[in-house]
Amino acid sequence: MVSLLVIFELYRPSSLDDALVFLEKNAPDVKPMAGGTELLVLLRDRAIKPPKYILDLSPLGKELSYVKVENGYVRIGALTTIWELSRSLLHSDVRYAGFVDVFRKFGTMALRFEATIGGNIMTATQYSDYATLLLVYDAGVKLASTRGTRTLPLEEFLVDKRATASRPDELLVEIFFPEPPRSASSAFVKFDRREVLIAGIVTSAVYLVLEGDVIRDVRVSFDMVREKRIPSRARVTESYLRGKRLVEEAVHEVVEKVLPSEMVRTTDWWATAEYRLEMSKVALKRALYKSYERIVRGVV
Numbered sequence: 001m002v003s004l005l006v007i008f009e010l011y012r013p014s015s016l017d018d019a020l021v022f023l024e025k026n027a028p029d030v031k032p033m034a035g036g037t038e039l040l041v042l043l044r045d046r047a048i049k050p051p052k053y054i055l056d057l058s059p060l061g062k063e064l065s066y067v068k069v070e071n072g073y074v075r076i077g078a079l080t081t082i083w084e085l086s087r088s089l090l091h092s093d094v095r096y097a098g099f100v101d102v103f104r105k106f107g108t109m110a111l112r113f114e115a116t117i118g119g120n121i122m123t124a125t126q127y128s129d130y131a132t133l134l135l136v137y138d139a140g141v142k143l144a145s146t147r148g149t150r151t152l153p154l155e156e157f158l159v160d161k162r163a164t165a166s167r168p169d170e171l172l173v174e175i176f177f178p179e180p181p182r183s184a185s186s187a188f189v190k191f192d193r194r195e196v197l198i199a200g201i202v203t204s205a206v207y208l209v210l211e212g213d214v215i216r217d218v219r220v221s222f223d224m225v226r227e228k229r230i231p232s233r234a235r236v237t238e239s240y241l242r243g244k245r246l247v248e249e250a251v252h253e254v255v256e257k258v259l260p261s262e263m264v265r266t267t268d269w270w271a272t273a274e275y276r277l278e279m280s281k282v283a284l285k286r287a288l289y290k291s292y293e294r295i296v297r298g299v300v
């Protein structure tokens with residue numbers, strides 16, 4: 001008979017320090033759980049080996065749920081839920097407009113109350129929408145353990161599908177990125193067969209800084225750019241665009257010639273590589289124009 005029960009012990013820490021000591025003592029036999037929207041599905045489906053302990057991070061919500069601007073950096077606590085993000089400055093300032101786009105297509109309403117931004121990054125798959133967006137903000141992550149804290153660029157932190165540079169006794173505690181200048185905005189585009197509750201056949205994010213119609217800075221990311229199934233930056237595309245006027249000819253050139261030169265797409269059950277490449281072109285074009293419009297009009 002096959003047992004459907006997954007057996008583990010649940011530890012509820014009284015503080016961040018308590019959680020870190022528990023991790024130090026029990027890693028790697030322990031898995032942290034934030035909202036549980038990814039972890040519990042993986043355990044239920046037996047996609048991962050059940051750990052001896054689950055470290056329930058929800059008691060740390062007060063300590064690690066925040067969005068603030070401090071010394072020129074936007075700082076987001078790892079346990080901030082998707083719903084809490086939508087109540088923060090990230091949804092009222094045009095410089096962060098891509099956060100509104102991600103929210104609108106993120107799972108279901110119920111899921112947004114539980115899922116956290118930290119859990120999204122730690123999931124580390126091509127479907128981690130906030131990771132795709134945060135890459136274009138040049139975000140970094142802060143990790144804590146009983147040894148202290150360390151920071152890493154998000155791009156370095158995402159190593160491969162379901163693999164990050166975090167150590168078994170570390171917790172992700174914060175995500176941070178430099179506060180964008182006034183003439184900046186962003187956009188996030190996600191395509192699938194439906195509009196909601198979708199994993200995304202293609203996703204893309206753009207961060208744009210304009211001086212008149214000249215692109216002073218631009219960053220572009222996709223759910224994947226090369227072989228690894230993790231969100232990645234399209235750096236060749238970015239450097240082509242930097243310094244150019246944002247006009248139709250430049251967009252046509254970058255979409256038709258430059259992007260395909262660095263993008264490697266794969267075929268699977270959901271879509272062919274050719275279809276994905278075509279949709280990547282459309283996504284980039286839309287995200288560029290959307291960011292442009294947002295800067296010019298000053299509204300999301």
Ligand SMILES: Cc1cc2nc3c(=O)[nH]c(=O)nc-3n(C[C@H](O)[C@H](O)[C@H](O)COP(=O)(O)OP(=O)(O)OC[C@H]3O[C@@H](n4cnc5c(N)ncnc54)[C@H](O)[C@@H]3O)c2cc1C
Pocket residue numbers: 031032033034035036037038039040041057078079105106107108111114115116117118119120121122123127128129130170171172173197198199
């Ligand atoms: C129906 C459904 C729809 C979904 N739709 C979307 C979507 O539209 N877009 C999208 O991007 N994702 C989506 N997801 C995936 C998932 O909900 C998100 O990735 C979510 O943000 C995960 O956050 P969580 O807090 O629930 O993470 P959890 O499930 O608690 O944890 C996920 C992983 O991160 C680790 N972890 C969590 N927090 C920490 C921490 N602070 N430090 C160290 N490790 C940590 C856990 O050990 C686990 O390995 C969907 C999932 C479902 C089931």
